[in-house]
Amino acid sequence: MAGPTTRVDLDWRRMDTFRKLFVAIDFSPDSDEALRQAHERAESTGAQLAVCHIVPNHLRSNLLFPQISRVAALKVPLELNQFANTVSTRVSEITGRTEDEFEIIVDDGTPQALILSHAEEWKADIIFMGSHGETDAADALLGSITNSVLRHAHCPVLVVRPGKITRRIIAGTDFSDPSLVAVKAAAKEAARINARLTVVHSLDLIWTPASYPAMAFGGSPTEMSAEEIKELESVAQKRLEEALKQAHITSETLVTVGAAASAIIEIASEEKAQLIVVGTVGRTGLRRALLGSVAEAVAKGAPCSVLVVRNDPD
Numbered sequence: 132m133a134g135p136t137t138r139v140d141l142d143w144r145r146m147d148t149f150r151k152l153f154v155a156i157d158f159s160p161d162s163d164e165a166l167r168q169a170h171e172r173a174e175s176t177g178a179q180l181a182v183c184h185i186v187p188n189h190l191r192s193n194l195l196f197p198q199i200s201r202v203a204a205l206k207v208p209l210e211l212n213q214f215a216n217t218v219s220t221r222v223s224e225i226t227g228r229t230e231d232e233f234e235i236i237v238d239d240g241t242p243q244a245l246i247l248s249h250a251e252e253w254k255a256d257i258i259f260m261g262s263h264g265e266t267d268a269a270d271a272l273l274g275s276i277t278n279s280v281l282r283h284a285h286c287p288v289l290v291v292r293p294g295k296i297t298r299r300i301i302a303g304t305d306f307s308d309p310s311l312v313a314v315k316a317a318a319k320e321a322a323r324i325n326a327r328l329t330v331v332h333s334l335d336l337i338w339t340p341a342s343y344p345a346m347a348f349g350g351s352p353t354e355m356s357a358e359e360i361k362e363l364e365s366v367a368q369k370r371l372e373e374a375l376k377q378a379h380i381t382s383e384t385l386v387t388v389g390a391a392a393s394a395i396i397e398i399a400s401e402e403k404a405q406l407i408v409v410g411t412v413g414r415t416g417l418r419r420a421l422l423g424s425v426a427e428a429v430a431k432g433a434p435c436s437v438l439v440v441r442n443d444p445d
Contacts, residue, residue, distance in 0.1 A: 301406070
C-alpha cells in the first residue's frame, strides 16, 4: 500500500546533525568500506573525521612469566606510534586525506570498550563500523565488536556493508517515539543524498508461544479473516500517513503483515535499498545494553548498511 513519491524537505540538507564522524578500523575490508563512507560523508557535509584503531592487548598478560608482560608494556608506546603511522597510511590510501585533515586515535586494550570510550570522549555524533572485522570470523552475521558497540554506544551507529548506490532508503516504524526519531533521521538522509524513502510499518499478527498460557484463561490462537486483516492494514496506513504528516515528512509508505525485522529486511532486499534506518531507546550506563530486538535483528540480517538511531528518554 504505497503512497505517492514526493521529495523530502530540502532544508534538511543544511541541518545535518552528524558533525563529528568517528570511524573504527581494524584494516579489514569491511572497516575499509566504513572508512570510505565516513570520508565521503565528511567531505560532502564539512564534518570532522576521527579514525580510531585499537590494538588488542590480551596477549600482554602473562601470569606465569610476569616479566614478559613488563617487557611488553615497555614496548607499548613504540608499537602505538608504529600503528598510528600504519593508520595514517591506510587513511591516505583510501581517502587521499593528509594527516592534518583527520584525527588519529590509537590505543591498546579491549577494542569494544575503548572504541566506546574514545567515541564518547571525542563527543562523536555518529560511529561508523564495518559489519564484522578480522577478529570476528566466527560470527557470520554481525561481528562481536560491532554488536557490542551497537548495544552500548552513546550515539547513532552506522553498520556499514558494501553495496551499490541505489538511492533507496527504508525506515521502519511502530509509531513509538524511538522509531519516529529514526524516521526523521531517514528523511534527513534521503534529503542529503536525494534518495527515495519508504517508511514501513509491519502488523505482527502472529500468535506467539509466549501467549499460549492465556489459553488457560479462555484465550485461544484464532486466525483473523482476510477482511479483518485488510481493515487493520487500512487503519495502520491512515495512522502512518498521519504520523508522517505531523512530523512534516513526506515519503512512500508501506504497511505489511509479519514480524517487523523480517519484513524490513525483506522489503530492503526487494527494493535494493542502500540503507535501512531503525530506532531504539537510548540508555545510560549498563542500561545501554538493552538494544531493541528489532534493531538488533535488522542490523544482523540486513543486506545493506543499517543506521541505528537512539532516542534518549532522558
